[in-house]
Amino acid sequence: MDKTSKRILKYFVSQNCGTDFVCLKHPRWSEYYKSYVLVDDLAEKLGIRENDMLAAFKYLNENGYLEREQNGTAGSKSDIGFKLSHKGLHWKYFRRREVLDYIAEKWPDFIAVVISLISLITAILSSLN
Numbered sequence: 001m002d003k004t005s006k007r008i009l010k011y012f013v014s015q016n017c018g019t020d021f022v023c024l025k026h027p028r029w030s031e032y033y034k035s036y037v038l039v040d041d042l043a044e045k046l047g048i049r050e051n052d053m054l055a056a057f058k059y060l061n062e063n064g065y066l067e068r069e070q071n072g073t074a075g076s077k078s079d080i081g082f083k084l085s086h087k088g089l090h091w092k093y094f095r096r097r098e099v100l101d102y103i104a105e106k107w108p109d110f111i112a113v114v115i116s117l118i119s120l121i122t123a124i125l126s127s128l129n
Helices: 003-014 027-032 039-046 050-062 091-128
Strands: 022-024 036-038 066-071 078-084
Touching (some): 003 039, 003 050, 003 078, 022 027, 022 039, 027 036, 036 039, 039 050
Parallel strands (some): 022 036
């Protein structure tokens, strides 16, 4: 996860609204939400270009950290913004789990590297004598 995505998630979580906080694409939807920010206002607050922010939203949505907030019927839904998912609300826990799972999966590789380094150092030291 890149810095932009982390900054967005930290901002969403810092609003203390849980999964109710929404980042709206257009102000016309603001009357329906108690806790929201507009995309362009958030981009300005965080010092991120709006296109970069939308790309980060897409990444966060594809990875389950944000959900699309939609309006309309099943046949003609339109995106009106993004909100935190459960995974996004607890993103630090899920990132930590991903790292620990990766280490658990790759620990034999780490041990092999350590053994190889020890063997290399031993061979170098024995050739110097």
